[in-house]
Amino acid sequence: MISGDGGIGIVxxxxxxSGLPAAISIEQLHILDDNFHVVSFSIIGGDHRLSNYRSIMSHQEKNxxxxxxxxxxxxxxxxxIGTTKEDCLSFIYNLIKWNHESLAQVSERMVSTSLG
Incomplete structure (x- = not known):
């Protein structure tokens, strides 16, 4: 954690x-809503070339x-500048895939820990 108290605004x-051409991403949390299962953050720095990246993610039970x-x-x-839309999207899709796989692993550990 760079700044904040662990809630909205944390950086x-x-x-x-993940093997992507970046090692560090600096992110700021904008929304964390447990009731509606929504998270929103923006990437505000790092050793990648993304700028003005903002994400809104929601979770819901399947069926x-x-x-x-x-x-x-x-x-x-x-x-x-200096890259194509396709290359940028490929990087982001890989990053999202890695984030979702990481989220699944954390969630599975939390469930297995709570079940004893």
Whole structure:
């Protein structure tokens, strides 16, 4: 954590270990709503070329089954100068895929820990 108290406005440094052409992303949390299962953050720095990236992610149970979750993510980003839209989107889709896989692993650990 770089700044904040752990809630809305927190700025933290993420270490990317997915093999993507970046190692660090600095992100700021804008929305964290447990009731509606919504998270929103923006990327405000790092050693990548993304600028004006903002994401809104929501989670919902699939067919009313708590052990199956659908994650929907919407994002906006400016395509960096010197790259193509396709290359930028490829990087972001890989980053989102890695984030969702990481989220699934954390969620599965939390469930297995709570079940004993």
């Amino acid at each position: 933290h440094e993420i270490h990317i270990i 009313g089954e708590p052990e199956k979750t659908i994650v929907t993510e919407f994002f906006t980003v400016d395509v960096p």
